[in-house]
Amino acid sequence: MKIINFGSLNIDKVYAVDHIAAPGETISATGLTLNAGGKGLNQSIAAARAGAQVLHAGAIGPDGAFLEQLLKENGVDTSSLLHVEGESGHAIIQVDAAGQNSIVVSGGANHTLTEDYVRQVLDLAQPGDMVLLQNETNVVEPVLRTALVKGLTVCFNPSPVPTQPLPYNLVDIFLVNETEAAALAELPADNDPETILDNLGWAYPRSTIVLTLGEKGALCRSNGGNNVQKAFSVNAVDTTAAGDTFTGYFLAGLAQGKDLTLCLKEAAAASAMAVSRPGAALSIPARAEVEEFLKK
Numbered sequence: 326m327k328i329i330n331f332g333s334l335n336i337d338k339v340y341a342v343d344h345i346a347a348p349g350e351t352i353s354a355t356g357l358t359l360n361a362g363g364k365g366l367n368q369s370i371a372a373a374r375a376g377a378q379v380l381h382a383g384a385i386g387p388d389g390a391f392l393e394q395l396l397k398e399n400g401v402d403t404s405s406l407l408h409v410e411g412e413s414g415h416a417i418i419q420v421d422a423a424g425q426n427s428i429v430v431s432g433g434a435n436h437t438l439t440e441d442y443v444r445q446v447l448d449l450a451q452p453g454d455m456v457l458l459q460n461e462t463n464v465v466e467p468v469l470r471t472a473l474v475k476g477l478t479v480c481f482n483p484s485p486v487p488t489q490p491l492p493y494n495l496v497d498i499f500l501v502n503e504t505e506a507a508a509l510a511e512l513p514a515d516n517d518p519e520t521i522l523d524n525l526g527w528a529y530p531r532s533t534i535v536l537t538l539g540e541k542g543a544l545c546r547s548n549g550g551n552n553v554q555k556a557f558s559v560n561a562v563d564t565t566a567a568g569d570t571f572t573g574y575f576l577a578g579l580a581q582g583k584d585l586t587l588c589l590k591e592a593a594a595a596s597a598m599a600v601s602r603p604g605a606a607l608s609i610p611a612r613a614e615v616e617e618f619l620k621k
């Protein structure tokens with residue numbers, strides 16, 4: 326069983342700041358680094374480092390060659406990747422002294438995908454494969470609809486929060502943080518997570534919903550039952566890609582036939598490790614490191 330990820334590939338421009346700039350405020354960065362990122366790329370790398378077979382679908386410009394190289398080095402199948410003219414996607418990321426971030430993404434090549442391309446890639450799918458997508462490419466709806474026709478398991482991380490209506494009823498597994506979950510449930514973000522999860526469960530009764538809560542851990546609703554996963558305590562350096570690491574590890578666990586409780590535990594451990602390191606893709610631990618972490 327493989328994971329086919331229609332995912333963004335971004336060049337992350339990461340600015341170290343004392344605090345996240347407020348509206349109207351100009352601040353000086355204390356450092357700047359260029360990293361590999363994109364929710365899609367991060368999730369592919371996390372799933373591959375967790376041991377899953379991953380095919381990454383998406384597009385890069387000439388400036389994104391290092392993104393493809395990193396996927397390859399991590400064992401991700403990049404044979405379907407498109408090479409287009411123009412810039413790759415990029416993200417402007419502020420990371421403050423407490424490791425919290427603020428991210429603006431610019432689509433670039435991630436927004437050049439077509440419905441034909443979606444069909445070509447999904448023709449490579451085998452029964453039982455998972456299709457993963459986030460909201461950083463321009464083919465979310467075609468992927469949802471084509472995956473349904475092919476009977477594939479659809480896993481959706483609706484980030485950034487979609488501003489257009491989407492056929493959410495086609496999603497088998499939602500992977501959401503509190504902001505995304507509240508938006509999906511059409512509730513104010515300050516509702517308690519259990520209420521948000523209940524509402525999502527009622528709205529999408531056949532879907533599994535994984536709600537990540539940062540340092541409060543994660544909740545999961547599946548088949549009418551709830552699982553609670555506590556967060557592992559670490560020194561937060563950079564929260565970028567923590568959710569992506571959770572998503573990749575969680576889905577890799579499912580693809581490997583692990584039970585839900587173990588998938589959540591391993592995902593929480595991997596995510597905590599990512600938070601304790603700087604960067605996006607580069608902060609994602611390998612499976613052996615996660616197993617070692619869990620022994621302690």
Ligand code: RIB
Pocket residue numbers: 333335336337361362363364365367415416428430461565566567568569605606
């Ligand atoms: O989730 C983190 C990612 O969001 C970053 O790598 C950035 O590229 C944006 O896609």
